[in-house]
Amino acid sequence: MKPITLYLAPMEGVTDFVLRDLLTSQGGIDFCTTEFLRVTDKLHPNSVFLRYCPELQTGSKTRSGTPVFVQLLGGQAGPLAENAYRAYQMGAAGVDLNFGCPAKTVNRHDGGATLLKSCDRIFNIISTVRKAVPLEIPVTAKIRLGFDDPSVCLDNAKAAEDAGASHLTIHCRTKMDGYKPPAHWNWIPKIKEKVKTIPIVANGDIFTVNDFIHCRQETGCDRFMIGRGIMSDPFLFNKIRSHLAMEERIQNHATESMAQEIQNEWRVSSEVMQTFFDRSSDYINGYFATSRTKQWLKGLALRSKEAKILFDEIKVIKNPTEFRARLNQSL
Numbered sequence: 001m002k003p004i005t006l007y008l009a010p011m012e013g014v015t016d017f018v019l020r021d022l023l024t025s026q027g028g029i030d031f032c033t034t035e036f037l038r039v040t041d042k043l044h045p046n047s048v049f050l051r052y053c054p055e056l057q058t059g060s061k062t063r064s065g066t067p068v069f070v071q072l073l074g075g076q077a078g079p080l081a082e083n084a085y086r087a088y089q090m091g092a093a094g095v096d097l098n099f100g101c102p103a104k105t106v107n108r109h110d111g112g113a114t115l116l117k118s119c120d121r122i123f124n125i126i127s128t129v130r131k132a133v134p135l136e137i138p139v140t141a142k143i144r145l146g147f148d149d150p151s152v153c154l155d156n157a158k159a160a161e162d163a164g165a166s167h168l169t170i171h172c173r174t175k176m177d178g179y180k181p182p183a184h185w186n187w188i189p190k191i192k193e194k195v196k197t198i199p200i201v202a203n204g205d206i207f208t209v210n211d212f213i214h215c216r217q218e219t220g221c222d223r224f225m226i227g228r229g230i231m232s233d234p235f236l237f238n239k240i241r242s243h244l245a246m247e248e249r250i251q252n253h254a255t256e257s258m259a260q261e262i263q264n265e266w267r268v269s270s271e272v273m274q275t276f277f278d279r280s281s282d283y284i285n286g287y288f289a290t291s292r293t294k295q296w297l298k299g300l301a302l303r304s305k306e307a308k309i310l311f312d313e314i315k316v317i318k319n320p321t322e323f324r325a326r327l328n329q330s331l
């Protein structure tokens with residue numbers, strides 16, 4: 001099973017420095033993202049970056065060591081690239097681009113979800129930012145399914161991939177859906193058919209461990225972003241981690257008991273092989289018995305490691321007495 005990566009969602013007015021610090025200190029979160037920093041035509045001074053992401057003073061990590069990405073929001077590729085470069089210079093662990101914000105003021109000023117109407121603009125913004133910052137830091141993107149039409153997620157996701165996004169988070173709703181449940185996780189497998197080279201992070205409506213399990217089943221993802229779930233259950237990330245650890249224990253136990261079962265079976269099978277050899281010898285002769293026993297052993301070798309070792313050794317023996325003696329040693 002692939003390891004699962006869990007992201008704390010950026011939430012303006014919620015997941016600020018204090019909450020990020022507190023939540024990541026409990027464990028379970030692999031990455032955080034700042035609240036969005038709006039970019040118009042200006043390069044923000046360092047002080048603004050530090051206000052949104054005080055973690056830039058500590059290697060872009062929370063005190064418990066969880067990396068924090070700086071999220072930028074805007075519609076102009078040039079200024080976004082300049083600000084992304086500044087984030088890089090200040091040591092950001094990554095830059096995330098917001099294409100999902102539904103706020104009317106933001107959309108009116110050509111930012112957030114309004115950009116989902118044009119895959120060319122998404123491509124242009126991501127590729128310009130990607131080119132502006134060295135490859136050593138990830139440039140990621142976060143989209144909704146669309147502005148009003150969810151089907152545009154396919155072209156938008158492809159544009160993000162072609163532009164060089166390091167990963168793509170999908171909040172599985174359109175802008176028009178707002179936060180109305182349910183999140184439409186069913187779009188993610190369709191996106192994954194088109195976008196094969198970058199990881200997809202599933203986001204939306206994971207409030208419980210059961211939601212996580214269903215989202216994983218429906219999307220086939222191994223990366224998940226969780227936002228509002230932490231407000232109703234601050235221990236959700238750890239509960240998911242405990243569930244995953246339990247799954248792994250069950251899986252390991254099942255593998256061990258299956259291996260043990262095959263080994264026990266082999267002990268019985270090798271006795272049967274000897275009886276089979278003796279009876280076949282009596283029935284026709286030792287040469288016939290040798291050839292028949294090899295034939296059966298070859299079949300057993302497909303399942304049992306011990307049978308395979310014995311078969312590889314015994315297959316060249318032609319003399320029945322020698323063959324029988326070697327068979328005897330296998331017990």
Ligand SMILES: Cc1cc2nc3c(=O)[nH]c(=O)nc-3n(C[C@H](O)[C@H](O)[C@H](O)COP(=O)(O)O)c2cc1C
Pocket residue numbers: 009010011012013014034035036071098100101142171203204205206225226227228229
């Ligand atoms: C109060 C609030 C503020 C948000 N602020 C941001 C933001 O700054 N950047 C962003 O990309 N998404 C933002 N979002 C969207 C969340 O990151 C997430 O995509 C959405 O809540 C769905 O995930 P959830 O069901 O796990 O909450 C915000 C959501 C809420 C509820």
